[in-house]
Amino acid sequence: MPLTVRDGALVGAGMLFASGATLFYRRKQTLPFKLAYFAAWPTLGTAILFAAMPRNDRLVEDMKRHGLVTEEQIQEAHKQSIIQMQHIQDAAKHPNVKAPASSGS
Numbered sequence: 001m002p003l004t005v006r007d008g009a010l011v012g013a014g015m016l017f018a019s020g021a022t023l024f025y026r027r028k029q030t031l032p033f034k035l036a037y038f039a040a041w042p043t044l045g046t047a048i049l050f051a052a053m054p055r056n057d058r059l060v061e062d063m064k065r066h067g068l069v070t071e072e073q074i075q076e077a078h079k080q081s082i083i084q085m086q087h088i089q090d091a092a093k094h095p096n097v098k099a100p101a102s103s104g105s
Contacts, residue, residue, distance in 0.1 A: 007050045014044025 003011070017040035024033035063069045 003051060007047055010043050010047030010050065014040055014047050018044055 017036045020036035021033055021040055024030075024036055060069075060074060064071070064074075
């Protein structure tokens with residue numbers, strides 16, 4: 001999987017923070033170590049997740065190629081996800097209103 005600019009920037013920043021944490025730990029500088037260690041986890045962890053997760057468009061192409069879904073099913077799933085996002089946005093705007101029950105399984 002090719003890395004995007006965002007993924008590369010996160011990997012670089014995460015590696016920089018992790019290297020800094022190691023350096024500060026060896027020098028027994030606790031405050032800089034804590035800051036670098038704290039910053040290393042979210043940046044490097046997020047970069048690893050983004051790099052490892054398959055892209056949605058690639059998954060759709062693979063499923064179409066293997067005959068697992070049709071174009072109509074993909075469009076219907078897209079419409080349903082938009083409707084769900086609208087329900088979530090409406091619920092966030094009006095927290096005292098109960099959200100409609102899902103029509104899923």
